[in-house]
Amino acid sequence: MPFNYYRRLNRRQQKIYEQSDSIEEVALPQPKLLRHAVSSIETALADENKAKVQDASSQLVRGITQQLKIPKVSVKVLARRPSDSWGELHGLYEPAEKGTIALITVWMRTAKRRQVVAFKTYLRTLLHEISHHLDYEYFSLPDSYHTEGFYKRENHLYLLLTQTDVKPEPLQYDLLSADQ
Numbered sequence: 093m094p095f096n097y098y099r100r101l102n103r104r105q106q107k108i109y110e111q112s113d114s115i116e117e118v119a120l121p122q123p124k125l126l127r128h129a130v131s132s133i134e135t136a137l138a139d140e141n142k143a144k145v146q147d148a149s150s151q152l153v154r155g156i157t158q159q160l161k162i163p164k165v166s167v168k169v170l171a172r173r174p175s176d177s178w179g180e181l182h183g184l185y186e187p188a189e190k191g192t193i194a195l196i197t198v199w200m201r202t203a204k205r206r207q208v209v210a211f212k213t214y215l216r217t218l219l220h221e222i223s224h225h226l227d228y229e230y231f232s233l234p235d236s237y238h239t240e241g242f243y244k245r246e247n248h249l250y251l252l253l254t255q256t257d258v259k260p261e262p263l264q265y266d267l268l269s270a271d272q
């Protein structure tokens with residue numbers, strides 16, 4: 093746990109942080125049904141077909157929210173990642189507000205060389221942003237923090253959907269992490 097960060101939180105936030113840290117898994121009932129969407133994402137990225145990446149990503153996200161019986165979230169796939177001195181933005185999650193549904197934005201090309209991002213990186217980004225959605229809608233946390241538990245849940249989802257032993261590096265850049 094990044095202790096200095098934790099210490100700056102007020103007691104209410106610390107409680108949410110501890111709650112988030114204590115959950116390590118996502119009880120997705122039928123991950124195998126979603127593997128088709130996962131491999132469609134891989135193919136669409138290899139073909140550099142943004143419309144198909146968008147479709148397959150939406151299908152995967154819809155499958156997860158349906159299986160967990162939580163409110164849906166839209167997915168928007170954009171081309172080139174925004175970047176600044178802090179790095180490149182991989183993904184973004186905007187929680188639902190009154191009258192809107194939550195939105196995930198992911199970018200499929202790197203900022204510098206404009207290359208299509210690697211499949212694993214893309215999938216991890218998408219699952220990272222979905223994990224924020226689950227924090228609010230499935231685990232009913234009032235805030236979504238990058239706790240160790242959060243990264244374990246994200247990794248758990250990744251393993252459920254790919255069944256590999258790969259342990260990718262945690263993502264460093266999205267707006268929430270930039271805020272922190």
Ligand SMILES: [Zn+2]
Pocket residue numbers: 220224238266267268269
């Ligand atoms: Zn995040």
